[in-house]
Amino acid sequence: MLTVYSDDHRLHFGQSELVDGKLQPCFEMPSRADTVLARVRHQEIGEVIEPKDFGLEPILRVHDAAYVAFLKGAWARWAAEGHSCDMLPSTFPARRLRRDGPIPTALHGQLGHYCFDTEAPITAGTWQAVYSSAQVALTAQDHMRQGANTAFALCRPPGHHAGSDFMGGYCFFNNAAIVTQAFLDQGAKRVAILDVDYHHGNGTQELFYERSDVLFASIHGDPLVEYPYYLGHADERGEGEGAGFNHNYPLPHGTGWDGWSAALDDACRKIAAYAPDALVISLGVDTYKDDPISKFKLDSPDYIRMGQRIAALGLPTLFIMEGGYAVEAIGVNAVNVLQGYEGAA
Ligand code: OKS
Ligand code: ZN
DSSP states (O other): OOEEOOGGGGGOOOOEEEETTEEEEOSSOTHHHHHHHHHHHHTTOSOEEOOOOOOSHHHHTTSOHHHHHHHHHHHHHHHHTTOOSOBOOOOOOOTTSOTTSOOOSSHHHHHHHTBSSSSOOBOTTHHHHHHHHHHHHHHHHHHHHTTOSEEEEOOSSOOTTOBTTBBBTTBSSOHHHHHHHHHHHTTOSOEEEEEOSSSOOHHHHHHHTTOSSEEEEEEEEOTTTSTTOSSOOTTOOOOGGGTTOEEEEEEOTTOOHHHHHHHHHHHHHHHHHHOOSEEEEEEOOTTBTTOTTOOOOBOHHHHHHHHHHHHTTOOOEEEEEOOOOOHHHHHHHHHHHHHHHHHHO
């Protein structure tokens, strides 16, 4: 399996996020990608290539132009205001504030407008890192356009919390959504996205919620007790044209392979019935038992089984790296999914 990777991810290195009222070092750190890349090489699963540049066009198929412009210019404006620390928002338009009213002209007002939490610091190198992360995903997708049955996009920063015009949860551009739209723009009729990250992919759900050409299935910590809290319930089934094409599997804290794999089986049956032309996996491995911010109990061999079950669908499958913070283990766990897939495909 081909892996696409760019060193540009290092340019995004946030200093801190809010944890239990305290500013703590970011869990989403550069060494995460290093660990996964080292394991890809160690297991010799295939060639590792740099991304090509597909420009902004495929990103703008998914993200709002004003949001993209904000992200591109934010750091320069922040620096011009005399700041050098990371940008983090502190004000958000909750209920009955005008979230769709005039966009503030002040940088801080815009930050709250385009972001839903305090987990996605913008730093000096964030734009280049998130641009390259999207190009990593698009290069893996292009490899499949040329005929490959599978590819691994070692994206960092991750993407599944980012919506059309907002960032949050360590995410800025929704890499899985961008490649999904690319498949469709190249002639695919239907694409399925299976999000196996511990957290609900709220951004991906939002982007395709009213569409029938994308089926979204997500297995995650129950939002009643888990981030991102405000989306990801089982009764969110899609709307309008998209009614019936969104499937959420919220699971309780403590869920291990038995409960998790039952949800996976159900999601796979829905995907098989949908008969998509391609499958995109939002591959988070923060379901691991020792993940520092998560509460599922998957163990390393379970990730091989996960890959095998996905392979049984017999679909062209593009893997997009999302979360996972037990830095020592995420290389083994992510590559176990890929090797499970390849061994069974
Ligand atoms: C509290 C923890 C915030 C959780 C963000 C989750 C990001 C993630 N500071 N998404 O898949 O892994
Ligand atoms: Zn996650």
